[in-house]
Amino acid sequence: MTLLAHDRYCAEIAHQVAGLRAVVTSGADLAATVPTCPDWSLEQLVQHVGVALRWTEHMVRTRAQEPVPGERVPGIGGPEARGDAAALDAWLAETGELVVGTLREAGPDTKVWGWAGALDAGFWARRMTHEITVHRVDATLAAGLPYEVAPEVAADAIDEWLEIVTYIQRTRPHPAAEELRGPGRRSLHLHATDTAPELDAEWLVELTEDGVSWRRGHERATVALRGPLTSVLLGFYRRLPLDSPELEVLGERELLEFWLERATF
Numbered sequence: 054m055t056l057l058a059h060d061r062y063c064a065e066i067a068h069q070v071a072g073l074r075a076v077v078t079s080g081a082d083l084a085a086t087v088p089t090c091p092d093w094s095l096e097q098l099v100q101h102v103g104v105a106l107r108w109t110e111h112m113v114r115t116r117a118q119e120p121v122p123g124e125r126v127p128g129i130g131g132p133e134a135r136g137d138a139a140a141l142d143a144w145l146a147e148t149g150e151l152v153v154g155t156l157r158e159a160g161p162d163t164k165v166w167g168w169a170g171a172l173d174a175g176f177w178a179r180r181m182t183h184e185i186t187v188h189r190v191d192a193t194l195a196a197g198l199p200y201e202v203a204p205e206v207a208a209d210a211i212d213e214w215l216e217i218v219t220y221i222q223r224t225r226p227h228p229a230a231e232e233l234r235g236p237g238r239r240s241l242h243l244h245a246t247d248t249a250p251e252l253d254a255e256w257l258v259e260l261t262e263d264g265v266s267w268r269r270g271h272e273r274a275t276v277a278l279r280g281p282l283t284s285v286l287l288g289f290y291r292r293l294p295l296d297s298p299e300l301e302v303l304g305e306r307e308l309l310e311f312w313l314e315r316a317t318f
Contacts, residue, residue, distance in 0.1 A: 066185060070185065131144050160175075205252065233265050241275065258274075277301075280299045
């Protein structure tokens with residue numbers, strides 16, 4: 054498993070921002086509830102993504118060595134008018150240009166505060182790539198639009214989430230993460246059925262007394278989640294029900310459900 058190149062993450066952020074802008078300007082109801090984030094409207098979801106990107110841009114541009122309060126970030130609040138698709142689109146477009154430009158200028162090795170053990174701009178390029186990749190799923194579902202993502206980005210999103218889960222369990226007290234520990238060997242196998250062999254889009258996740266560990270590979274497990282890579286990604290991120298026709302669950306479904314209920318932070 055290797056990370057994508059920094060320039061690839063920057064390009065993907067730009068691509069995903071364009072995709073999110075397409076939802077905003079599609080005529081979708083900005084007041085509609087987002088099915089996968091029911092506490093938010095579509096407009097609030099888009100604002101959440103924009104806030105994350107603006108905050109990241111400020112952190113990287115100022116080379117911050119600790120978290121910066123949101124109120125100190127210029128333009129983070131978004132357009133004053135609510136329900137205005139044109140204003141929201143313009144703010145999101147500006148936000149995307151700012152964060153991509155700043156990340157490209159910084160390069161991956163510039164030292165910046167981070168929260169998952171990686172203290173550089175490269176962490177933020179990767180984190181924002183997958184933040185917007187997954188939240189664009191939420192937006193497209195709310196708008197009733199199709200969704201697609203590049204295979205290498207989808208695979209890296211699964212890698213990153215597994216890294217976050219193991220990091221939190223190792224370094225931060227969290228009740229849900231602690232519940233993933235347990236006696237014996239319990240394991241999950243994620244298997245993408247539509248990718249080229251060189252992508253190696255299979256994962257084995259083990260839950261033991263020592264915590265969660267994972268690796269790429271094809272191995273027998275307690276439960277397996279199979280399907281096209283995008284569907285596996287969405288199921289693993291709780292954006293697609295396990296009963297969806299695109300997915301197949303083999304083995305102890307209860308273990309997969311147990312994981313999905315607790316591997317959320």
